[in-house]
Amino acid sequence: MTGHIKYPTNGEKITAKDGKLQVPDNPILGYVEGDGIGPDITRASMRIWDAAVEKAYGGKRKVAWCELFMGEKAAGLYDGNYFPEETKAALKDLLVSIKGPLTTPVGGGFRSLNVSLRQDLDLYACVRPVRHYAGVPSPLKKPEDVDVVIFRENTEDVYAGIEYQSGSAENKKLAAFLKNEMGANFFDDAGLGVKPISEFGSKRLVRKAIQYAIDNNRESVTLVHKGNIMKFTEGAFRTWGYELAREEFPEQTITEEELYSTYGGKRPEGKVVIKDRIADIIFQMMLLRPNEFDVLATMNLNGDYLSDAVAAEVGGVGIAPGANMSDNVAVFEATHGTAPKYANQDKVNPGSLLFSGVMMLEHLGWQEAADLITAAYQEVVTSKIVTYDFARQIEGASEVKTSQFADAIIAQINGGLDIEEFREEREKAIEKDRKVRELRRVSSPLEEMIASGRIPHTVGDLMNPSPISLPPETTVEDAMHLMREKGISSVITRPGEDGQWGIMTQRDVISRIVSKARAPASVKVGEVASKPLVTVPVDMTLNDCAEKMSSSNIRRCAVTDKDQEPIGIISDTDIFASVEQFGLPE
Ligand code: NAP
Secondary structure, eight states: OOTTOOOOTTOBOOEEETTEEEOOSSBEEEEEOOSTTHHHHHHHHHHHHHHHHHHHHTTSOOOEEEEOOOHHHHHHHTTTOSSOHHHHHHHHHHSEEEEOOOOOOOSTTOOOHHHHHHHHTTOOEEEEEEEOOTTOOOSSSSGGGOEEEEEEEOSOGGGGOOEEOTTSHHHHHHHHIIIIITOOOOOTTOOEEOOOOOHHHHHHHHHHHHHHHHHTTOSEEEEEEOTTTOIIIIIHHHHHHHHHHHHHOTTTEEEHHHHHHTTTTOOOTTOEEEEEEEHHHHHHHHHHOGGGOSEEEEOHHHHHHHHHHHHHHTTOTTTOEEEEEOSSOEEEEESSOOOGGGTTSSOSOOHHHHHHHHHHHHHHTOHHHHHHHHHHHHHHHHTTEEOHHHHTTSTTOEEOOHHHHHHHHHHHHHTTOOHHHHHHHHHHHHHHHHHHHHHHHHHOHHHHHHHTTOOOOBHHHHSEESOOEEOTTSBHHHHHHHHHHHTOSEEEEOOOTTOOOEEEEHHHHIIIIITTTOOGGGSBHHHHSBSSOOEEETTOBHHHHHHHHHHHTOSEEEEEOTTSOEEEEEEHHHHHHHHHHHOSOO
């Protein structure tokens, strides 16, 4: 390297092989201290990262920091250039870097530095983990339920910059084409923007999100979209997302539909559930039932809104971390701006940059160091030692400077933190929450679907899974006991000599046993059941199922899998409840 950037001689570069990082014990990591409050938070955070690495690996591992220049500091060094080529090259070459906030110079002709960075390095995924840390003030009743990682597509959508100002020649040309040749209808002189969403762009984003979920033992990936309105852009994103999961991760993923229809609500060990939600529902859900969501994959605009909204639920921009990534290059960054009024006052919260560094350590596979910081941070904030922004929200807080806050965290890191206990507790809490939700999915699938914002489309979405099936020679009396015990209103009867499946409902017992004064103990279910069993395939639409039920004049059907085995029961009550709640599915 020539110019102002000097690679440290005591470090080695990180490399990538087949998309996986090869991290030496003394990796060179790039850092840009940033403008405004940048130097304050960078200085404090670096001390914490180094202390955690030292403590976790006893000197075996150590970061070799390499300063890179962007923003005002770069402009001073590189003759007014805010984003020098040398920095661009180093960010690509070092693969992993971290940056503070940057001032976008005011005045014509400047692209935002952050936009330039994303575009020039093709950092197509903006990754924002949002979780609650004990002690951090939050407006939610149970902020600990928030633990999501948002993967936002960074290059496409209405942010692609394809816009034509009202009244301009280009606008008029495009408007004429749309109206005259495409039959489009809109008000004259409307400003026009184009929303490109490509298969390539969508799939590489979703691929990254799914890979992250697999690597980090996450439960689900949710595709967020408004495909009900914008079918060929947002709807296509959803379709491509599912397609990618099916084609590239068939062993590691299942769809939410399969979760209910094939697995009765029980997530098979290690499988990531791929689901989708309409964007406006996600905003509601992240307030009402945030623990239903884990990794979220979004297009650019939805993701922009969502990341800040969710961050605000658990502490706001002062502590929300983030990163922008391409296949191999990652630039971690504070998500807030330069807050110029606080520059050089050693005053602000370093949390956003600090946790971006925690993400970076996790990205390197240095989980122990990352956990040490998280545990230490919670200890310090819980004891109400905080910077001004939290101090004004926590009663009885001791307000400290940025550097003093860092001192307190480092003291915890070097003190008697039991990191194993911290990890175990966190894992136990996650496992417990997953079990509770699984139990609810298994016992009341419809209620659970509704509560978690899923719109049922198929018979498989609505059916009550794992129906009880009995041999035909079981007595009606035994079957009645079982139905009462299990709280179910029908059982399936297995094929006897006639080779036919059947279904026996409470109504059948009333009309064929009780009203005829036959003793339940002396009649076999095979004689009472209605046959042949009317079945519908698990992927049948609700409309088609309703049509079949009414034409067969029945209130319940068995749902079968591709081998024709009954795997669930769906009733008119289920369909009624769904349509009442969500309307007729598309
Ligand atoms: P900002 O710098 O994020 O500051 C807005 C407010 O957020 C601050 O006044 C402060 O609130 C709070 N805040 C931000 N960082 C904080 C921290 N570390 N600790 C505690 N509170 C914090 O947004 P802005 O004022 O709109 O933008 C200022 C400059 O930053 C602009 O030049 C903009 O272009 C740039 N910017 C850069 C980035 C980036 O580099 N990633 C992102 C956004 C903006 P209180 O006043 O209530 O204390």
